[in-house]
Amino acid sequence: MRTHSRSERGQALVMLTLSAILIFAVMGLAVDVGWAHFRKQAAQAAADSAALAAAQAAYVSSSGSPVCGTKVVCQAATPCPTSISSPPSNNLLAGCLYAKTNGFVASGNQNVTMAANTTNPPSAPGAAVKYWINVSVTETETQLFSAILGNKYLNVGANATAAVITGGSGGCVYVLDPSAEKSLWETASGDLESPCGVWVDSSSAKAVYQTASSKINASPGGQVQIVGGYYQTGSATITPTPVTAAATFSDPLASMPTPTYSSTCDHTNFSLSGSGTLSQGTYCGGISITGSGSTPVTFNPGLYVMLGGGFNMAGSVGATGTGVTVLLTGNSTYSYQGISINGSGSYSFSAPTSGADQNMLFIKDRTQAAGTDTITGTSGMNITGIVYLPGDALTYTGGSNASSQYTMIVCDTLKLTGLTYINTNFPSSGYGFGGKLALIE
DSSP, X not given: OOOOOHHHHHHHHHHHHHHHHHHHHHHHHHHXXXXXXXXXXXXXXXXXXXXXXXXXXXXXHTTTOOOSSSSSOOEEEEEOOSOOOSSOSSHHHHHHHHHHHTTOOSSTTEEEEEEXXXXXXXXXXXXXXXXXXXXXXXXXXXXXXXXXXXXXEEEEEEEEEEEEEESTTTOSEEEOOSSOTTSEEEOTTOEEEOTTOEEEOOOSTTSEEEOTTOEEEOTTTOOEEESSOEEEOTTOEEESOOEEOSSOOOOTTTTSOOOOOOOSOSEEEEEEESSOEEOSEEEEEEEEEESOOSSOEEEOSEEEEEESSOEEEOSSOOEEXXXXXXXXXXXXXXXXXXXXXXXXXXXXXXXXXXXXTTTEEEEEOTTSOOOEEEXXXXXXXXXXXXXXXXXXEEEEOOOOOOTTOBEXXXXXXXXXXXXXXXXXXXXXXXXXXXXXXXXXX
């Protein structure tokens, strides 16, 4: 039997020692990497919660419409203080407090910085970013086993951006027919300006149909989302280039309640030729306004229920109404009809800015069958609020580009016949317009 020499036993011992060192080094590296991964997850949780807390505080303190001031802060990246009063004095300090609660403070081997509205706006496809918070969380970890290899420290960190965004579920114009060709149809003079986005649900290869020099412009903040395709002739354009929607989408206002109303008739087959003043109530057989006049017809604030008959305006008299909601419905006696505004006068209607019917301007009762609607006018046309006509075919021109105007359109199909502005100066809250909180980066 062969015996091992002393030198052979020594070599074996050296090999065993080296192998053990290598095994322990690998094990140590695995432990360090695992610990670093755990701390990175913790840092990400702290960054996410801090960003959302700061955005939430800004949203609440400003009733959903953040403007830099006493409680809503806009500043470049600044480290969080180590001591924070409770309650925090501004929204960024609220974010710092949440980071601290998650175990991260701006001291020692940790650093937490908060910034708001000082960088370029982050991207939020299909929506407009109103106010945003950038959070950076870093931590220097002392290595354990892998320090043997010369790596004494490892930096881990995370970033998060939360924002108050506007534009419904991603846009201000929703055309919901699932298959129609020319679902959104622009004629030669069509010009849709909607920086908060346009969404078309039709799967047709010609879901969007444009002729001549018509255009759709959703820049700078919105997208044009189309489930199907688009067809253009002449010099028609869409800006930015349309995005193919990943899947069909549903009515973004499906949860919006239909205004409650009395079916008792306050007026029956109401008609007016020339100027006058109207008050809220149930108009059985609708409203018909024609003729001319030096003073537009005035609609006092309130809910106008068109129980059949529709909302009809022609002639040159024009009309104006602030804080107005028009509900289109019907029953077995008075059949449903839609909107017909096509006079040569100036029309200016705006929805309530508070209350149960906040932001609701023209609203169709969902229980009614499909219909048609026309809202066209002069360059003085100013439509401010939600135009919600599920199942209806809408022909629309909203010529005014007043900075105070905000509009959201939801319909089955949409034909545009002229210059149409869909602005994004939304009020503080309400269906379709209020700021929404989102963690977007």
